Amino acid sequence: MFEIIQAVFTAAGALALLVFAGITLGGSAVVLAVTTPLFVIFSPVLVPATIATTLLATGFTASGSFGAMAVTIFMWLYKRYTGKDPPKIPGLTPSNPAASGGKKDD
Numbered sequence: 001m002f003e004i005i006q007a008v009f010t011a012a013g014a015l016a017l018l019v020f021a022g023i024t025l026g027g028s029a030v031v032l033a034v035t036t037p038l039f040v041i042f043s044p045v046l047v048p049a050t051i052a053t054t055l056l057a058t059g060f061t062a063s064g065s066f067g068a069m070a071v072t073i074f075m076w077l078y079k080r081y082t083g084k085d086p087p088k089i090p091g092l093t094p095s096n097p098a099a100s101g102g103k104k105d106d
Contacts, residue, residue, distance in 0.1 A: 039046060079085060
Protein backbone atom coordinates (compact mmCIF):
# COMPACT_ATOMS: atom_id res chain seq x y z
CA MET A 1 0.00 0.00 0.00
CA PHE A 2 2.83 2.38 0.89
CA GLU A 3 4.45 1.82 -2.52
CA ILE A 4 1.24 2.84 -4.30
CA ILE A 5 0.93 6.05 -2.28
CA GLN A 6 4.61 6.77 -2.86
CA ALA A 7 4.20 6.22 -6.62
CA VAL A 8 1.16 8.54 -6.75
CA PHE A 9 2.97 11.35 -4.94
CA THR A 10 6.07 10.85 -7.07
CA ALA A 11 4.02 10.99 -10.27
CA ALA A 12 2.24 14.14 -9.06
CA GLY A 13 5.57 15.78 -8.25
CA ALA A 14 6.99 14.82 -11.63
CA LEU A 15 3.90 16.18 -13.37
CA ALA A 16 4.17 19.48 -11.47
CA LEU A 17 7.83 19.78 -12.47
CA LEU A 18 6.91 19.02 -16.09
CA VAL A 19 4.29 21.79 -16.02
CA PHE A 20 6.81 24.24 -14.54
CA ALA A 21 9.32 23.27 -17.24
CA GLY A 22 6.74 23.93 -19.95
CA ILE A 23 5.80 27.32 -18.48
CA THR A 24 9.48 28.26 -18.23
CA LEU A 25 10.14 27.18 -21.82
CA GLY A 26 7.16 29.13 -23.11
CA GLY A 27 8.13 32.24 -21.17
CA SER A 28 11.71 32.00 -22.38
CA ALA A 29 10.56 31.73 -26.01
CA VAL A 30 8.31 34.80 -25.65
CA VAL A 31 11.06 36.85 -23.99
CA LEU A 32 13.55 35.81 -26.69
CA ALA A 33 11.14 36.83 -29.44
CA VAL A 34 10.55 40.21 -27.80
CA THR A 35 14.20 41.00 -27.08
CA THR A 36 15.76 39.79 -30.34
CA PRO A 37 15.31 43.17 -32.07
CA LEU A 38 16.99 44.88 -29.11
CA PHE A 39 19.92 42.48 -29.36
CA VAL A 40 20.29 43.25 -33.06
CA ILE A 41 20.18 47.02 -32.46
CA PHE A 42 22.62 47.00 -29.54
CA SER A 43 24.92 44.23 -30.81
CA PRO A 44 27.92 46.56 -31.39
CA VAL A 45 27.89 47.20 -27.63
CA LEU A 46 26.71 43.83 -26.38
CA VAL A 47 29.25 41.63 -28.16
CA PRO A 48 32.37 43.31 -26.71
CA ALA A 49 30.68 43.56 -23.30
CA THR A 50 29.87 39.84 -23.42
CA ILE A 51 33.43 38.97 -24.40
CA ALA A 52 34.87 41.13 -21.61
CA THR A 53 32.47 39.73 -19.02
CA THR A 54 33.23 36.16 -20.10
CA LEU A 55 36.97 36.76 -19.85
CA LEU A 56 36.62 38.36 -16.41
CA ALA A 57 34.41 35.56 -15.10
CA THR A 58 36.79 32.95 -16.49
CA GLY A 59 39.75 34.69 -14.87
CA PHE A 60 38.08 34.91 -11.46
CA THR A 61 36.96 31.29 -11.64
CA ALA A 62 40.41 30.10 -12.71
CA SER A 63 42.18 32.08 -9.99
CA GLY A 64 39.84 30.73 -7.32
CA SER A 65 40.28 27.18 -8.59
CA PHE A 66 44.06 27.49 -8.70
CA GLY A 67 44.11 28.92 -5.17
CA ALA A 68 41.91 26.15 -3.81
CA MET A 69 44.07 23.54 -5.53
CA ALA A 70 47.25 25.10 -4.11
CA VAL A 71 45.83 25.06 -0.57
CA THR A 72 44.76 21.44 -1.04
CA ILE A 73 48.24 20.46 -2.24
CA PHE A 74 49.93 22.30 0.65
CA MET A 75 47.62 20.57 3.14
CA TRP A 76 48.39 17.19 1.58
CA LEU A 77 52.14 17.91 1.68
CA TYR A 78 51.92 18.97 5.33
CA LYS A 79 50.07 15.80 6.23
CA ARG A 80 52.36 13.62 4.15
CA TYR A 81 55.72 14.89 5.40
CA THR A 82 54.93 15.63 9.05
CA GLY A 83 52.96 12.46 9.57
CA LYS A 84 50.19 14.29 11.38
CA ASP A 85 46.92 15.88 10.47
CA PRO A 86 46.77 19.63 9.92
CA PRO A 87 44.97 21.73 12.56
CA LYS A 88 41.23 21.15 12.63
CA ILE A 89 38.88 23.99 11.74
CA PRO A 90 35.77 23.84 13.94
CA GLY A 91 32.63 23.32 11.91
CA LEU A 92 34.49 22.31 8.75
CA THR A 93 36.17 19.09 9.81
CA PRO A 94 34.45 16.07 11.37
CA SER A 95 35.16 15.63 15.07
CA ASN A 96 35.09 11.83 15.03
CA PRO A 97 36.75 9.39 12.62
CA ALA A 98 33.47 7.55 12.01
CA ALA A 99 32.01 10.68 10.36
CA SER A 100 34.72 10.66 7.72
CA GLY A 101 34.14 7.01 6.86
CA GLY A 102 36.65 5.61 9.32
CA LYS A 103 39.39 5.45 6.68
CA LYS A 104 42.73 7.17 6.89
CA ASP A 105 44.41 8.53 3.74
CA ASP A 106 48.07 8.03 2.90
